[in-house]
Amino acid sequence: MLNYIMSYLGSPLTPGQAGNQFWALIYVLIIFAGVSVVVMAMNWLERKALAHFQIRLGPMRVGPHGLLQPIADALKLMLKEDIIPAEADQFVFWVAPLIGLLAAFTVYTVIPFGPSQAVSDMNIGILFMLGVSSLGVLGIVTAGWASNSHYPLIGALRSSAQMVSYEVAMGLAVVSAILMTSLNTAGTGTLSMIGIVQAQQQQGVWFLFKFFPLGAIAFVIFAIAMVAETNRAPFDLAEAESELTAGFHTEYSGLRWSLFMLAEYAAMLAVSAIAVTLWLGGWMRPFPNLLSGPAWEFIFSLFPGLTFAALAGFTFLGTIRMPSHSFFKIQRIGLGVFGLLLAFIALVLFIIAIAGRNADGSLAARTREGIDYVYWFMFKVAIFMYLFIWYRATWPRYRFDQLMRVGWKVMLPISLGVLILTAIVGVLVK
């Protein structure tokens, strides 16, 4: 048993590939817990960032600078009465949020946080990902239908039409990225998520900059489609607050409603992860071939520690700047302790970075590499998450027919053109 567990350690493969169920389960648990925590953090960040865009402070009461607000919210939602409308289809109403959640979380099985930091490496990874993530709309449609109410129904119908039309453009953009993977000496492309990143590694360029501007256009198409895919502003027609009160989840309350939110944020993270994997070099650090060598490797491996150190610094700054009133005493202590925690994490990361600075295959070196991979992947995903908030603060909402027009008449032809051009250029280059 112990041998079975230990045998995976040091393997360059993902647990799925190595056939190690135990580690696969551990990875699944880590990802589940991690995504849940990130969703909570995102919730706080969105409210805070949105507030600062809008000259407000955002949550400030629950914990220092509202840091405990997501926990308070989660607690509140769990304790709320669970209402199922009398006229609703009980079973479908019950199962709808779960479908969305399941789809959003299943996607994470193939997301490559690193060359071996994924639950599994499927040879049809991207196909699986697109397929499963588009199942999310099923949750929305069933929720809208089961509510047996007008506004949710309209929201659900909008959502399904929106998903179908944007998935096409999205799929074509993805295909043009996959075409680029076949531009190696062997001439074999891949659908594997890990393979796509490795193809970028071999070709020495992120697909964003490949055949400039073709890769970039495909990326922009995907970046727009993924906002529509996750029903976020300015494409949040399915839940358009000012038109449909709350759209498909109007009749939902309490924990069930929070499952929709969880699914939405998880889906946002998942599509961002696809974009990062396909165009932004996945887990690769910036400029791996320009700034190569052990010295640069070491400098870049300090980044995770530096990030946490900077966060700790901000936290300490906040602690100092807090008004010296007895009312803020507990908040000040809390914020200080949080800063110490961040500083401790930064310290650990620095120690790992220094201990594992030689790429000699030792445990320290492998840990350091793993942290780097996950860090750079999450760093790129975080940029997208910030963009999602930024979009929401800046843009009005599209109208339904305009959304469809943009999807079918603008994005689809462009992505088709990019696909054909990519294919032609690819053949010419070869």
Place this chain on the structure above:
Amino acid sequence: MSERTKEQANVLPDPASYVQGTKLDKLTHSTSNLEFETPDHPYLDSNELIINMGPQHPATHGVLRVILKLDGEKVLGTECVIGYLHRGVEKIAENRTYTMFNPYVDRMDYVAAVSNGLGYCQAVEKLLNIEAPPRANYIRVILTELNRIASHQLWLGTHALDIGAMTPLFYTFRDREEILKIFEKYCGARLTTHAFRIGGCQYETYAGFEKEVKNFLTFVAPKIDEYETLLTTNRIWLERTKNVGVISAADAIALGVTGPVLRASGVKWDIRKALPYANYADFDFEIPTGQNGDTYDRYLVRMVEMRQSLRIIEQAVNGIPEGPIMAKVPKVIKPAVGEIYHSIEAPKGELGYFIVSDGSTQPYRLRVRPPSFVNLQALDVMVRGMLVADVVAVIGTLDIVLGEVDR
């Protein structure tokens, strides 16, 4: 079924007869307690969906209820159900003296209370045949124009929010606050100001009033540009507002629409210029008009109006004369028998007061012509054939305040 309702059922015409014409069938919001069997209504085929938007809805600006008849997302017809905020202001007037009724008008269009007060005070003054002194008129103009800016700011914030842009709301509220501060310093109230009295103003301006107003002018001008950077050339905003809720000049006039909604259709009708009241004739300002009569033009017209109001305020503050602020008004206001109609250009359109006096201390009848109420009539014309999202945009662009619609 009680005896009474049976009787009612007998006198009610056949449900099918309601289908005639373009209006929605009245049955959808019938106030009678009759229950119709509805297995196969001849007028409700499976393609149509009847939806209640409101009275509790995030985008109906209060308690407006709009019954929408939809074909998918397309609006086949609408019907407004109003009265949820009816407080009987006109009836109350008949039981109050002219002076006592003054604060009540603030509660109609509560985001432009100063304009309401001005209209009422001037109507009574006209009835009494007295004239407010020049200084009072200047103060009145400054405050009403400030109120126009505040009202337009509130309109812009909520209108943008309806269309999905969240952020302008907070910017406009931040800047509106400065106006409310001036009101609060002048008369102690922020919203329902009761700023004016019959015959002039009760309060002399506070020390530093002119300086504060001037500071506000320099403060708010760049802020209006700031709102425009977020919206005017925003591609989504253009798509959401251009050619949405179009109303032709002829239709607008026929429906009695006034204010920015009328001017956006290209009719240059502003009571401040057409029938100058207070001392608007002394000031130099432009009347912006649109061409297409769509939501975007109405947006532009209001944006220009805010800037023109700044111009008026600037001239008024610089030219404010010294002197009394109150005309000679009898202690007990007892106008001669007669009737009067006086209207002003409120931020939302023509606000008129029709007062019938029977020679007593109380109006015999007081009728308000609220701009929101009349403008709301145009909703059906404007949204027919558009989509659900446009209904929300058009309600926003009409700039209705339900306190004024229902009174």
